[in-house]
Amino acid sequence: MNDLGCLLGQKFEATGVQSDIEEAIKTLREVVSLTPSGHADLPVYLNNLGNSFGRRFERTGDLPDIGKAIAIKERAVDLTPPGHANLPGYLNNLGNSFDRHFERTGDLPDSDKAIAIKERAVELTPPGHADLPSILNNLGSSFHRRFERIGDPPDIGKAIAIKERAVKLTPPGHADLPSILNNLGNSFDRRFERTGDLPDIGKAIAIKERAVELTPPGHADLPSFLSNLGSSFQSRFERTGDLPDSDKAIAIIGRAVKLTPPGHADLPARFTNLGNSLQSRFERTGDLSDIGKAIAINERAVELTPTGHADLPARLNNLGNSLRCRFEQTGDLPDIGKAIAIIERAVELTPPGHADLPAHLTNLGNSFHSRFDKTQSFDDLNEALSYYKRAGTSPAGPPSVKFDAAKTWAILLHIHFPASPETLLAFETAVRLVPVIAGLEQTVQHRHSTLHSISTFTLSAAATACYSERPDKALEWLEQGRCLVWSQLHHLRTPLDDLRVFNSSLSDRYSDLSKALEVAGSRTSGSAMGPPTSIADGVSAAEEALSHVKLAAEWDSVLTTIRTTVPGFENFLMPPPCSSLLQNLPDTGPIIIINVQKYRCDALALMAGLDEPFHIPLPCFSFEKAETLRTDLTGLLKSFGMRVREDAQGSEIGQHRKPRQARTGPHGETLASILATLWIDVVKPILDALAFPSSSELPRIWWCATGPLAFLPLHAAGIYDNGDSETIFDYAVSSYTPTVTSLTSRVKNARTALDDASGLFMVSQPDTPGLSRIPATMEEVRGIQAQLASCGVRELMLEGSAATIEVGLRGMENYNNVHFACHGSQDKDDPLQSGFHFHDGPLSLSTIIKKNLKNANLAFLSACQTSAGEEKLSEEAVHLVAGMLAAGYRGVVGTMWSISDTQAPEVAKDFYEYLLAGGGAGIDTSRASYALHHAIQKLRRRSGNSKHSLLTWVPYVHFGV
Template sequence: MEDLVEAVDLARQAVDFCQIGNPIRPLSLKTLAYCVSARYKQLKVTEDLNESVLLSREVLGLCPTGCPGRSAALDILATCLSDRYQQLKIMEVLDEAIVLGREALDLRPRGHPNRSNSLDNLASNLTIRYQQLKVIGDLDEAIVLGREGLDLIPIGHSDRSKPLNNLALHLFTRYSSLRVMEDLDEATVLGREAFDLCPQGHPDRSTMLSSLAQYLHSRFAQSKQVQDQDELFSLYAQLVQVTQIVFSNDLSAAREWIQVAEHFEHPTILLAYETSLRLLVQQVAILPSLPQSLVVLKNLTSSLAVDAFLAGLRNRSPTRAVELLEQGRGVFWSQLTRLRSPLDDVIASGPAGKTLAADLTHLASLIRNTLGSPAADQYDQLCHLNLKMQSVVTRIRELPGLSRFLLPLPFTDLQRAAIGGPVIIVNACKYSCDVLVIMPDGDPVHIPLQITLESVHDLSKELHTLTVRAARADVTREFAIFLRKLWDHIVFPIVDFLRTTTPPRSRIWWCPTGEFSALPLHAAAPYRKGQQSLSDLYISSYTPTLTALIRARRHSPSTSVASQGKHFVAIGQAKAAGETELPSVGAELDIIGQSVSDLATFMRIDGEDSCVSRVIEELGKNEWVHLACHGLPNRTQPLDSAFALHDGHFTVQQIIGCDLKNPEFAYLSACHTTVGYEESPDEVIHLASAMQFVGFRSVIGTMWAVDDGATTAIASTFYQYMVDEVGRLDHTRAAFALNKTMKSVKIPFDQRILYIHLGA
C-alpha cells in the first residue's frame, strides 16, 4: 500500500512537470488517473474516485476524435464512471459509462489488439444496468458481447480467465432472473475453466473460486445433487493452501465459505473461520502503513472473531474457541508489535537468525513493490517471491524456540494468562452471548448468558445517556438500577460459578468483546439487602487479549537498580488550547509529589513544559507516569485519540512510536482513555491500550468523563495503597489499590466506577 501511495505521488509530480501543451501530458495524466483509481479500489476513499474521474475527463479532452489514444482514454473514463455508479447509484453516470464504452468499442474494430477489453468492459456495464432496470435486452447484449470477446482469446491462454469469469457472471445473472437451467450449467462450465486458468498463487484465483462456488451453491439448491455440494466445499477447502502472500479476494472468499458452511451446518465451519482469521492476519501484515491497516480491519473484521468464538463453542471445542478469538482480536496491535520490533527473537537467536531476518525483511519489501505493479506482471513474480518467503519462514521455525514463528498461540500457551486468577471472556455476537472462564488448568468453562446482542447494545446506549446526565445531575439511583441489570443479566451467573472455584478477594480479569467492552462489568452489583457487590467479592482488572496480559507479566531487565528506587514523572496540563480549564490539575500533581517523592526519583512537568516532545523524552526515562490533562477520544479515527498538552495533541499514533526502556505503571487521569474504535471495537484501539502497547505493564484508565474536582482525592488515596510491605512502589498492586480507593473516597457515584485497571 505504501508503494501505491508513492506511485500516486510520483505520478502527480510528473503531471505537475508536464504543463498544459506538453505532448506527454496526456500520458502523465493517464498514469496518475490509473494510480488514483487503483488506490480507490483498495481504500474506497471518495476523494480518490472523484479525482480519477476528473483526471480521466481531462485525458479524454486532450485526445480529440482521430487521436490514437482516444479509445484508451474512453475506456479509462468509462471504468471510473462505473466505479462512481457503484458508489452513488446514479443511473446517468452508468448511462454515460455505457455510451463511452460503445464509442471505445467502435474505435477498436475486429483485429484491434484491445477489442476484447472494450467488449468485456461494455458487457459488464450493461449487466450492471440490467440489475437496476431489468431490461432483458441489456443482459442479452452483454452475453453476446462477452461471447465475442472470449472468442478473440485462444483457448488455454491465461488472459482468457477474466472474460470467461465475466461471461459466466452474465449467464448466472440471466439464470437468476429467468431460471433457465442451461444458463446456470454453462456458467458453471465457464467458471471451472476460468478457475483452472488461475493456478495457486494467482492474484485472481480466489475471485474465480468465489464465482464458481456461487454457481455450485445455486445448482445444488435447484437440483439437490450431492456432487455439487461436495465440489462446493472441496473448492473452498483449497483456500487453506493460500500461504504467505494474501490478497483481499482471498479473505473475501474465505468469509463466503463461512456463510455457506453456517447455512449448511457443514463440518468445515471451524476450518473456514480458522482460514479466514489466518488470511486476515497475513493480509494486514503486508500493510505497514497504520491508517491503511485500519481501513482493512474496519472493512473485513466485523464480527469475524466473535462469530468464530461461538462456532468453537457450538462444536464443543472451548479451547479452539479461545484460540480463534485470540487470533482475530487485536490484529492491529499484534501486527504492529511485529513492525515495532521486527524479528527481534529471530535476530537474537544468532548469526543464522540475523541473516534470515534480513532475508525476510527484504522479501516483504519486494512483495509490496510487486503488489503495486500492473496486474499482468504480478503472477510470476509473486509465485517466485512466495516460494522464497515460505522457504525462509520454514528455516526460521527450525531455529531453537521459534517453532511457532508467525503462527497463532495454542491454548496451552494462552492459558498462562490465568496464572494470576481467572480470565473471563464475555462474548457478544448476533447468534448468542456467552462466557468462557479460563482457569490455570483444565478446559475453559462455558456459561451461556440469557441476554441478546440487541440488549447489550441497549445497555451501552443507556450507559452513555447516564454518563452524560451525570455531569449536571445526581444519577446515583439510575446508576444503581443500571448496575443491577449488569449483575442480573451478565455478572451473577459468572460469580455463581467463581464462588465454587475462586476464593473471595482473589483477582479476576475481564476480557470483553464488542459492546461488552463499553460496560463497567467490574461495578456490577445486586443492590439488594444482604447481597455483596462484585467489588466486595473480587478484585477486577481488564485485558484486551490474553496475549496482552501474558506480555504484561513478562520480566525485563530494569534500567535502574532496585536500591535506587523508581523514576516517576507526573505530567499535567490544565490550560490546553481550545479546551476548558482543569483547575484541580495543580493540586493533583502536588499531592502526587507529596505521596511518592520519598519513594521514587520524582519529576513534575506542567504548564508550558508539558509539550509533546518533552513528554516523549520523559516517558523514555521514567518507569512510572501519571498524566493529568484532557483526554480526547476519536471513535472514527482512533489513531488521532490524544492527550491535550501545551503545544498540541499527544496522539495514539505518536505514543506507539515511543521507544521506552522499562515502563511499568501509567495512571491516566483524563477523560475517555479506554474509549476505542467505534467501527471495529475488537481492535481495542484507545489511549490506555496504546500505553500498554509501548510496554506499561499496569495502566489505570477511564471509561467516560472525569470530574476534575474528584481527581485529587482519588490520586491521594490511590498512591497510599500502591506501597508494598517493605515500603516500595509496586505496579502489581494497582488493581487492589483502585478497589480500596473507590471504597473509601467520598466522590460522586459515577466517578467511583469509571476508573478501571488494565494489565498485570
C-alpha cells in the same frame, strides 16, 4: 522509403485506418530487403519494421504479427553496438513487444523478459533525454501487467512510482502525456482493486479525466482512454454504491465502444467493461433490461476473443456472472446451467498460480450455491463448497478474495454440515487470512479502515468452535483475529536476545526492518492528506508507499529465513497454539474472555494449572442484548453531558465536567439496570461456574470482552439496591486486558514493581490552549506531589506552560510511572494520532510508542474517556489505554467516560495513598488494581449508590498487571 513507412505507421496510430498499416509494413519490408548486411542504418530499419508489425497486432490481435515483431526487434538490438544512442529505444521497443505477447498468451517468462529489457533501457538513457518519460512509462506498464498476472504488491507499487516519475518528466503539451497519464491512472485502479483504499480510485479518476481532456477528438487512443476512465467510475461505484458513478461509467464506456472501429483488437475489452458496468447497475437497481444488455454484450466480447487469448478466461467469467445474476432475479434454470458451464471453462483456461484464479473459483462456487438455493440439490451444495475451498486455499490471488471464499465455505459448512471435520478447517483458513488482508505493508490508518468490515468474523469463528466443544480453537482464533494492529506492533518489538546468540547479523537485520516498518506504518494515508498538491508530491507519496511495500516483503523474507535456519525458531511469531497461550497465566485469578456473537455467547476462563480453557456458555445473554445495553449507556451519558464533544478536525476531546443536576426520569434506573443485567446474565453465571466465593481476600479477574460488550462496565456489574446489594466488588478485583497475550507477556517478563528509583512523573494542564479549563488538575497533582514528598519518593511535576511535548517525553523516559491530569483526544480515523494535550500541542500515541519505553510500569490517565474505544473497531481496542500498554506500560488506569472535577482529585489521592502504604521509598505498582479498587470503594461509601453517584465512580478502569 523508410520515412514513408514510418509516416504511414504514425498516421495509422492517429486514425486507425487499416490500409495505412498494411502499406507501412509493405514499404518497410522492402526497405530492409534493399539494405545490405552491415549497413549502419539496418538496425533502424529493422526496429521500424518491428514496430509496424506490433501496431498491426494491437489492431488485429493476430498472434504471428507479435512473434515477427519480437524476432525483428531482437535482430535490431543484436546489430546495435554498445553505447549507441539508439540502443535504449530499441530495447524499449523490444520490451514492449514481449509485453504484447505476454498480454495475449499469459506466458509469465515474457513479462519477466520485458521488465529486464526495459530496466536496461532506462539505465542506458541519460537524464534529461527526451525519450526517458516514455521509456519509464513503458517500464511501469510492464510491472503493472505482471501484477495483474501474479498479484505481487511490490509490482504495482513500482508501477505507480515509475509512472509518476514519467508524468513529472513529460512537458505540458507533449503528445505522449495523455497516454502516460492514462497508464498511471490504470495502475492506481489496480492497486485500489487489491487494497480497497478509496484515495487510490479518486486519483485514478482525476488522472484519467485529465488524459481524456488532453486527447483531441478523432485520436485513435481516445476510445481506450474513455473506456479506462469509465472502468474507474465503475470500480468506485462497486465500493461506495453511489449510483451516479455507475451512470457515468456506462455513458463513458458506451461512447468508447461507439468510437472503436469494427475488428479492432481492443473492442472485446471495451465490450467487457460495458457489460460489467451494466451488470453492476442491475445488481443495484434490479432493472432487467440492464442485465439483458450485459449478457448480450459479454457474449459478443467472448465471441470476438480468439482462442488462446490471455483475457478469454476473464471474459468467460464475466459472462457467467451476468447469467447468474439474471437467474437470481428470475429463477430461470437454463441461465444458471449456462453460467456454470461457462465459468467452468473459465476455470479450466486459467493457469495455476494466476492471480484471477481464486475469483473465478469463487464465482463458480457462487453459481452452484445459487442453484442449490433454488433446487435444494445437495450435489450443487457440495460442488459450491469444493470451489470455495479451492479459492480460499489458493496459493495465489488477492487475500481479500480468498478470505471471502473461505468465509463462505466456513459459514455454509456450519449451517448445513456442522459436524463436518472440515468446518473448523474452513474457519481456521479464513481467520488466518485476516492479518494478511491488514498486513504490515499498509499504514496503521489503512489497516484499521480495512478491519472495519472483517474483524468481527473472528467472533463467528470462536462461536462455532464453542458450539463444536473446541474452546481451545476459540481461544486461538480470538487471539489471532483481534487487536491485530497492536499485535503487529508487538511482533515488531519482539526481544531478540536468544536469536542474537545464534545469528547476530540476522537479528540486527530483523531489528532494523522492524523499526523501519514501524515508522512507515505511522505515516499518514492519502485519505487524511487529501490529493497531492503537485506531481512532485504525488511522486514522493508513491515512492514512500513503494518503500513501505518493499520493507514488508523483506521483513517476511527475513522472518522465513529465521524460521528455516535458526534452531528452535521454527515457530517464531507464528500464531500460538492453545498450549502456548495457557503458559504464563497470572496465579492470582482467571482471565475471562467473553465472546459475543449473533447466535450465541460464551465465556472462556483461563486459569493457571488448567490445560485448556474452561468453557462457560451464557444462554441468557445475546449480541442484541449487548448492543441494546451499549446504546442505552451511550444515550444516558449524552443526556448527562458525560459524552465527548468533537473538535473541528473530528477528533474526540475528553474533558472533566461538572456533573449536571440529577434529574427525574429513567436515566438513573437505566444505568442501574444496565449493571444489573450485566450481573444477572453475564458476570454472576461466570462466578457461579467458577465457584468464586465471596471473600475478604479478593482474587483478581481480568476481563477480555468482545463486540458491544467491550464498551460496557463489567467491572461494576451488580445489583445496587440500598438495602440488599450484590456486586462484583464482593467477589474480585477487576482489571481488563485487550488480549490474552498482552497480559501473559507481562507476567512472563515480570520485574520488581517496587523500584526506589522509578518515582512518578506528573503533568497538569489546567489551562490547555484552545480547550476548556480544568482547574481541578492543579489540586489533583499538587496533592499527589505532597503525598510523594512525605514518603521520600522521587517525583517531577510539569504544570501549564512548562509541560511541553519535548520535556514530557524526557520525563516519560526518566520516570517509570506517569500521571496525566489533562485533556485527552481520541482520533477515530487514525487511532495512533490520539493523545494527550500538552501546552504546545497534542502528544500522540504514535510519538509515545516510538520511544519504546521498556522500563515503563504504571500510567494513570486522569483524562476523560481514555478507554472508550471506537464502536466500528470493537475488536481492535483503539483507545488511549491500549496505546499506553502498547507503548510498554505494564498497567494503566483510565476512564470509560467523562469524570468529575470534584471527584477526580479524591480518587487520585486515595489511589496513591494505598500504593504508598507499604512505607518504602517507592511506589508498589503491582498493587495498582487493588489501589483503584480501594479508591473506588471509598468514593462509593462517600457518595452511595444513587443514580448520579453511579456515573461518577463506574468509569474508572484498570488494564494490565
